[in-house]
Amino acid sequence: MPNDRLTALIAELSTLDTEAATTERGDLDLLSTAELTERMNAEDARVAGAVAAQSLPIAAAIDGITERFRRGGRLIYIGAGTAGRIGVLDASECPPTFGTDPSLVVGIIAGGETAIRSAVENAEDDGHAAEASLSELQLTEADTVVGISASGRTPYVLGGLAYARSVGALTVAIASNAGSAIGTAADIAIEVVTGPEFISGSTRLKSGTAQKLVVNMLTTLSMIKLGKTYRGVMVDLLATNEKLHARSIRTVSQLAGVDTDDAARTLREADGSVKLAVLMLATGASASTAASALTDADGLLREAISALS
Known part of the structure; x- marks a missing residue:
């Protein structure tokens, strides 16, 4: 029998769209490769519309990030697993694309550098680790912290956002479920509801695609406003x-x-x-x-x- 903590987590996951399974995908293993390609592409095609529905909070985040850049602040992504890697990827591409200092946009991933390429067990469950990493960066109220979590409930991200708010930094949440915990914890909630994944619970798929589209906008459009x-x-x-x-x-x-x-x-x-x-x-x-x-x-x-x- 699962312990009380696991029982509560199972119940919580059962309420998330990203964890849902659909009966229409019960026959995936029986389909041809061409049919699988068509179905998966049809699911992916829904992502852009879901992102468009969040254009107002995305724009608010861009304005906030830009204003803080002008004050000498930084943009810092925090996340675990796929979400963390997407933040690291976006941060690493800013210096060659926009000529920025590597310290301007930073990606922090639960589990550290190792987690970029390999899974680090239980790293996402450490609610204090992000606070420690942000503290090492000497986070200030001029900075922006963007927490990324498909489920919207990752303890690592929640801990980081709580610390960021305590020092007065702007906080932004990117989640794939409405009414998310990280959305509630942040100043600006970007909740791109992409629905059940093509493979149930595999949030590296539509959720990951949505996250990449959003972070593309956060950096690209703020850099446009800065004259890059x-x-x-x-x-x-x-x-x-x-x-x-x-x-x-x-x-x-x-x-x-x-x-x-x-x-x-x-x-x-x-x-x-x-x-x-x-x-x-x-x-x-x-x-x-x-x-x-x-x-x-x-x-x-x-x-x-x-x-x-």
């Missing part, structure tokens, strides 16, 4: 490999309307900064003058161009 893009193009990317170096030249060429030779030359003068090179070519300004204009415009290329034109 211009005309829908990345202008703060870091050319850390040959492909990105070629992309930098191509970006300057396209945005400034010059050939690739001129783009490459100006990029060298701009010490590799796409944004600075575009500003120099668009206005004829020297590197130093353009750099000062960008600083005065808080990094907003459009405003800097206007100021020098």
Whole structure:
């Protein structure tokens, strides 16, 4: 017989959409591969609509994150398992995409670095571990903490959100069930109800896809508001490999309307900064003058161009 704690947990899980099983999937093992592909894709197609239904709280989170970035704050993801890995993934992609310092967007996963690749047993049940990790980061009220949990009840995430609120940080919850515990614990609740998973309880599927779509918006759209893009193009990317170096030249060429030779030359003068090179070519300004204009415009290329034109 399960103990009282397990009995309560079984009862709790039975109320979650993400744990539900549907009779229409009872024959999956009897279907052809083509039929399985069609059915799974049909389930995945529901995710975008579920995310769209949460556009208002997502927008509120983006505005809050952006405001705190401008105050010198950070965005910190916390989660366990798939949810934690998605936060780590999004954080790791911000420096090369937007030229940000690695400390600006941080991903913390229950169980630490090992848990990125391997399961760490019971890590998600430790409600104090996230508090310890956030404390090590010297969390302040200028920061934003985004807790990610498909079930919306993960103790690790709940503990982290409680600590974040205690220091005055903005707290955001991303869950796949309505009325979630983490949603109640956070300032902003983003509850993307994706329904029963294609394989019951496997929240790396639709729930994971929804989480990825939401974190994509949180960072991408806040970076747009910070001036990290211009005309829908990345202008703060870091050319850390040959492909990105070629992309930098191509970006300057396209945005400034010059050939690739001129783009490459100006990029060298701009010490590799796409944004600075575009500003120099668009206005004829020297590197130093353009750099000062960008600083005065808080990094907003459009405003800097206007100021020098």
